[in-house]
Amino acid sequence: MTASGRGTTTSDPVATAASEVIGGPRGRYAARELPWMFTAAVVSALAAIPAGFGIALRIPCLRTHWSGDGQFWNACYSDLPNAYRDGDLGAGLAAFLRGAEGAPTTGQPPLTGLMLTAVASLVPSAEREGTRIAWYFALWAVLLTLLLLAVIWLVASSSRRPWTSAHVALAPVVALVGFVSADLLGVALASAGMWAWGRRRPGAAGVLLGLAISARSYPVLILVAIGLLAVRSGRLREFGRTAGHAVATFLGVTGALWLLNPDAAASAYQGWAAVGAGYGSPWLLPQLAGHPLPTWAVTALAVLGWVVAIGVGAVLALASARRPSLAEVSLVMVGIVLVTGKSFTVQSSLWLVPLIAWSLVQWRDHLIWAAAEAMNFVAVWLTIAAGKVPDRGLPNPWYAFFSMLRVIAVLWLVAMVWLQARERWGRSQPEPDDLAGPMTGAEDRVIVRFT
Template sequence: MTAAAPERQDQGLPGDALALAGGPLGRHASARAASWPATVLPLLVAAAVTMALSVLQRSHCIQKGWAGSDQFWHGCFSDLPSLYQLGRLHDGLGSYLTGSGTTSDHPVLSGSLLALLGGLVPDGAFLDQTRWFVLLWAVVATACALGIVWLTAATRPRHAALAAHVALSPVLLLAAMVSVDLFGVVLVSAGLWLWARRQPLAAGVLLGLAVTARTYPLLVLLALLLLGVRTGRFAAVGRALLGAVVAVAVVLVPFLLGNPGAILRSIDVWWQSAPGLGSVWMLPQLVGLDPLPPGLATLLSIATGVLALLAGTVFALRPGPRPTLAQVSLVLVALVLLTGKAFPVQASLWLVPLVALCGLRWRDHLVWAGAEALHFAMVWLYVAGLSTPNRGLPPGWYAVFLLLRVAGVAWLVVRVWRTHAAVPARREPVPTAYAPPGEDTSAAVDDVDDEEDDDELAGDFAGAPDRLLVRIT
């Protein structure tokens, strides 16, 4: 009997670059354990370099400060200094928990992290304090980035080089220092890793903590639920959801007692806000029409968000090979981002580890990242132009780059959808990651990274037959 196509270790990097990242095991290697560190450790170094470059890219603002439009001309804007000042974060975590001064528009766990870092800032001139605050976040962000790389590699150990999509991502370099989104991303990555290791309760706890740091982990939990419906593995999904609920409750208890307003503050701010940067609902005002009122923008965002969830549901439950948890999560997260009332540059960090876990090709990653990089540069020129029109980017041109970014994110959805559609019926997994000498290791379909052999994220879904499918005719 002919062996099934082997798992390949080289999908995260171009073939010639694998030597720089440790490379895959040779065909005569004795143990996979020897190659996993050889692949992952260089990627951890690469991630640290990426984060150092991200800090270096903000060097002008670190030297001169974040006041005025200079931060936009130099592309070194960050939310952190204004959050530190307006939220009175210097008062620390205790003040945030009791509601006695410190405030934050972020979900409560991210707000707690901001307050904790603010409390560590030494006294001094305001510019020095903001420098300390930004650099403290740089340390935490680097730890988060390293954690995401490690967790991504550990979640797909036979394809550990896929973690290069995180370590070398231009999106990580550009957006990591804008806000604290990486904190939520590392919690989601830990939750997916634990699910892959068949620890649904612990996975749910981490995903629940992530929900209190960002809102998008709710979509990852929805992806779990949809695949649970498809497979009938309700017990495992139920444990994950229970863990998430317990984690959210534990985080919220101190705020219920001391600062209940903090729990819904981020939702209230979103509900009442006008369409924000990056959102398609900002297009009318960019092309010279009247801006959408906040209430109408909220209604449109919710309505199209529901359609996005329905599309993700169809993807998860349609007949054919079962998509992976990462694939369903990416489709849901990307579509909801595209329909949201705001799509800030840092929100794209949510997609980075999902791109890696889906096993997308570097060409697809770079198409998306290129659109993100262009938008990143142009959004600050547009914002600066609001105060200095003769130097900034005109609104109509910003609309072009906004749509280009939308097309880049949509491209990821299309590639995941089409790649999964090209996967033939699943075969029994090969017990080793490499083929016998002389056997052809090329994929049957150009854009398929051996998902048909094994789903490393399956966790408790592994081996389960499909119980419910939805056919759209």
């Protein structure tokens, strides 16, 4: 790894200790930096560790085809095979697009729903449903691994310190939840959008972010972060192109699906509005205590969370003495939205992983957060299983403890990134932003001062 800067082997104690496995940190008299492509290749090979663990974790469920309560006791649950069986995805993409009676249902955003059914169309014909389910998971395992590798290369190719892509390749969260759902599709598209903005391609960035928003909702916050920093740097024309392309792409994908299958286009958003608090959300705690919050109150609190996140992001982007990076502003806002949402599913933590890498977060802080994620991961499945066998499962008070520990860990991560950005405020020269793109070298036009 490089010899200077935050997040490298010489400045990060955890990375320094880990580098001893490959001969120790890079020396200060080293002749030259390693090419980023070599670094990306090495880090991609390391990604086999969490990817292999994530697949091996699902072996008990592969044997039972994700049937029965064993998928919770063995912590091998995955939305993907359950969606194939329960959503009738075996009918294929053509039936999904026709929207006829009995068409597949996913309850997912438009692009994710399309991908779920498209992959289902590739499943070989087999008499036994269990065999088809196993094939479906296997196809998604390959696709998700490729998406993970794509994120690694996007981070490595755009960072002044390519070794920070190890935050993606070796993320414990990827090992635990990378194969639980199709969330890596949205993460990869959002990362590609940030990469394109960093390469001064605002039109391509907008298209990619529009596709990302069609797959998951959180990339809206990345678009907002670009907008806030564009206001500060006076690059509104470039942001306008990005925002216009993003909106047009999202409306194009959603509108096209709406014409073919209106229920599929709107089901994710209608479902979100209709449900109350779910697992991982702090708004579930009253329900665990026997006093559930009404759905409208949970909806209002979740919307308020978005407002607070954007407000905090605006303060960081516009009121800091030195301009923060795009990844830092995005991570702060995404973290707040996660912990204030209607639910905070285990796989939602994947949203933070590339932002952690681009923000040059210390490995200590990454691992503190990952430890809380791991404890919550086990707690969720034991709590769900307790509904069938109460004396073997996890009691609600203990689930509440681990769930809130995870919330605190995410807020810790947000605070560390905030303090990291603040650390630069007193420096004579701002630290370059790998993803600044059109804002690189631009003088500040708008700075907010609080009196």
